[in-house]
Amino acid sequence: MTLTIGTAPFGRSPGGSFNFNVDAPEHVLYLEDYPRRVRAVLAGETVADTMHGRLLHETGHLPILYIPEEDLASELLESTDQSTHCPFKGDASYRSVRAHGRVAENAVWHYPEPLESAPPIGGLAAIHWHAMDAWFEEEEEVFGHLRNPYTRVD
Numbered sequence: 001m002t003l004t005i006g007t008a009p010f011g012r013s014p015g016g017s018f019n020f021n022v023d024a025p026e027h028v029l030y031l032e033d034y035p036r037r038v039r040a041v042l043a044g045e046t047v048a049d050t051m052h053g054r055l056l057h058e059t060g061h062l063p064i065l066y067i068p069e070e071d072l073a074s075e076l077l078e079s080t081d082q083s084t085h086c087p088f089k090g091d092a093s094y095r096s097v098r099a100h101g102r103v104a105e106n107a108v109w110h111y112p113e114p115l116e117s118a119p120p121i122g123g124l125a126a127i128h129w130h131a132m133d134a135w136f137e138e139e140e141e142v143f144g145h146l147r148n149p150y151t152r153v154d
Contacts, residue, residue: 003028003030003057003063004030004057004058004060004061004063005059005060005061005062010024010028010030010057011059011060012059012060026059027058027059027060027088028057028059029056029057029058029059029088029089029118029119030056030057030058030119031054031055031056031057031066031119031120031121032054032055032057032149033052033053033054033055034053034055034065034146034149035149036051036053036137036138036147036149037049037050037051037136037137037138038050038053038065038067038135038136038137038146039135039136040127040132040134040135041132041133041134041135041136042076042097042099042102042104042107042131042132042133043099043100043101043102043133044099044100044133045073045076045099045100046073047072047073047076047097047099047108047127047132048067048071048072048073048127049071049073050067050068050071052067052068052071053065053066053067053068054066054067054121054124055146055149056119056121056126058088062145063145063146064126065126065127065146066121066124066125066126067124067125067126067127068123068124069110069123069124069125072108072125076097076098076099077095077096077097077098077108078095078096078097078098079093079095080094080095080096080105080106082094082106084109086111088115088117088118089111089114089115089118089121090111090113090114090115090118091111091112091113092109092110092111093109093110093111093112094106094107094108094109095107095109095110095125096108097127097131104128104131104132106128107127107128107132108125108126108127108128109125109126109128110125110126129144129145
């Protein structure tokens, strides 16, 4: 589930209605705590292991998990010359991940100086989902994307 795609409440074409006027910008960013432990693995090495992830919902995009820098295996990361600009978040810098002879080029990005109007993403980094071999939520491997934080199935 996402709040910002298609007919979702803050998507480009909301399918429902609120009982109040929504005065939101055309492009919405919403950052919230992600309540579960998440790990990312490449070539048998744990690249990220966090219980303090933050989920960024952004208009037109699937939610992205942002991870505190201290929860990344910094010894596996190499800075690159890659950079991109987002008009809503600022300038992103990239790092590659090197583990057991494998390299995931520009797989990790962060905003060293995010725009003042962006949610508090300074000190957080994100990892391209498909650049990793495996993702785990709690102790279970997850495929495609993280689970919906608003439901629980036991």
